Amino acid sequence: MVSFSHTDAGTPENLWAAAHREAVAAGEAASVGSVAPGSGPLSPAPPVQALCVDDLLRLVVIAAHPDDETLGAGGLIAWAGRAGVPVTVVVLTNGEASHPGSGTHDPARLAALRRVEVTAAIAALAPSALVRLLDLPDGTLAGHRDEASRAISAEIGSDGPGTWLVAPWTLDGHPDHAAAAEAACHAARGRGVSLFAYPIWAWHWSTPGDPVWSDGVIRTLELAPEDRRRKTRAMALHVSQVQPLSGLTGDEPIIQAAFAAHFERGYETFIEIEIEMEIEMEIEMEMEVEVEVEVEPSLSGAFFEEFYAGKRDPWGFETRWYEERKRSLTLAALPRKQFRAALELGCSIGVLTAGLADRCDTVAAVDVAEQPLREARARLAAHPGVTFARRTLPAEWPEGSFDLIVFSEVGYYFSAVELREVLRRCRGSMAPGGVIVACHWRHPVPEYPLNGDQVHAELGRLAGFERTVEHRERDFLLEVFEAAPTRSVAQREGLTP
Known part of the structure; x- marks a missing residue:
């Protein structure tokens, strides 16, 4: 797992902007059979393809922590809400470990704050969206992957083609993000859903030329002005993350200006994940049990x-x-x-x-x-x-x-x-x-x-x-x-x- 801190300087957004321009050019060149240039910031630039939403009938977004959904997929959620596509956001933890050095906010208070913030933010993105708060422990999500996977599987239900499952990226560098990605992948296996991942911290610690970006097909969604506005409003509602909790040491904002710039773009980036069809027997059995619970009828x-x-x-x-x-x-x-x-x-x-x-x-x-x-x-x-x-x-x-x-x-x-x-x-x-x-x-x-x-x-x-x-x-x-x-x-x- 990558070692980094939110207080690190991180990779400037202007480098990612230049890399994106080259990647788009590479994708366009590839589409007409030309050889993509290899001299730009990505060295060589992997082609970026447009994210086609024509077959999106239902959107299920997984967030390891409150605010992940807005940072990584807020524009997509806003688009789906405006298009009348049913949206569910599953938030695995309450993010109570975001300020371990705070002397003013203990984990219980942070959890309560962030639960309110995330429901308000999702309502700002898509008022009709449903929110599922699982209350799993922040920082140790790897120990609760099976529980997360069962909950995600239940949320997918009997839906198949046309359902998109959008989750954190397994290579994002944060252990909770990796655990959320693995839980989503397990839940998606054999279900016929489309699986996409969104980076968050990789924009901070990685660079455009990093080999990590060669893993998977990169797709981007251009955001309409209204969806960008909704994303901006939603991000501002995560007050505990974008503003200081107090003026004391340990209460500084987690999402600082340079990092926030990565999510003020006119597009969002997703990695298309190829779902392995082989299903471990124990996971298959757990999923079958969970689905049976979900379809148990109401009393008549x-x-x-x-x-x-x-x-x-x-x-x-x-x-x-x-x-x-x-x-x-x-x-x-x-x-x-x-x-x-x-x-x-x-x-x-x-x-x-x-x-x-x-x-x-x-x-x-x-x-x-x-x-x-x-x-x-x-x-x-x-x-x-x-x-x-x-x-x-x-x-x-x-x-x-x-x-x-x-x-x-x-x-x-x-x-x-x-x-x-x-x-x-x-x-x-x-x-x-x-x-x-x-x-x-x-x-x-x-x-x-x-x-x-x-x-x-x-x-x-x-x-x-x-x-x-x-x-x-x-x-x-x-x-x-x-x-x-x-x-x-x-x-x-x-x-x-």
Whole structure:
């Protein structure tokens, strides 16, 4: 692995600019059968070819750390977002090791900052993009390659041709980038996807004539002005990396001006990777297991109709102290006294709905089964602001904009794939400054596709939201997520700055 520091002078951008001009000329000469010149900065210049995006139907970008996606592929993400191509960004670590000498920001604080920064940056690049934050440890990603590979494989799913997997370059000189590249390559094998790599630190420590650049076909994407603007805005949102954390030693910016110049170009560079078709048996088995988990179906409406048959309150919402206490905690966790419009997913017989009716001007409550809805309508008949509807989610998603979405004891009924779609719909239905409150049973239930901890782990990866309440018990997990950036209850009431 190459040894370098972000404080090193690095290779000036003007050398790369000259090399790029020669490489483009070499590519043009090669296309007409001429001999490319060999006297320029690349000595000789490997031809550079244009990156053709005509067959791009879905884009999955892997980042070892928050900001890798913007530096290396921000323009491509912006293009895909404008073109209506579905985009998912998988961020493997929180980048908490970026400032090991800081006396003002410990790793936990840096991780929290960088999670918010990366979701905001990706939203600036492509507002409809999905973000997956895996929370793997920064600096030791090599020890978690299998976990990263399984997550990437699950993200690819059953998609094949037309899906592009874009990841850090294995020769970039950073061990986490190499680990991310290997995980992506393993995940891509045998899947029919196209694999591309993006350099980041190689622009810093390498030179245009370095033999490292002869490994693979180099392709460039010319960026439209709008995509360059989006990339610039997104980069500025990685505040902890482009600005000093403080004026103290150890808090200097990681991305300094000379290094940032490599990513202000009018183009982005990718290396096309030839995926080996041979698959090690253990990796193949791991991938097959992961894909099987992803396609496990959600529980159907018929399951719940049968569950409720002949039972008015099968979960004991009205009679169990456990349920009454949990309901009180859920309502107490809401960060505002009153909400304009709430959406309750999976309302059952409407016991929690009644508590919400006192805190919300309107409540739109939905459930997949008709029998509990009859009980709920009777319970809330005197509340004109409350409506009930039978819906199969996520396909029959309610219309409207909501400043509160209640996601209580329902997430584990969905498959992993449909849960992500439900959360994407939640984000799309959220009014500015909106809140999601979620509460789920933590013990395993054989019939359920997921468990409560898995549901909340997925909620924690929802782009553009911060976890502001976390109440964890042996039996259930209660959390509140608010649109970022947000203020605490004490801040809203003027009790603290």
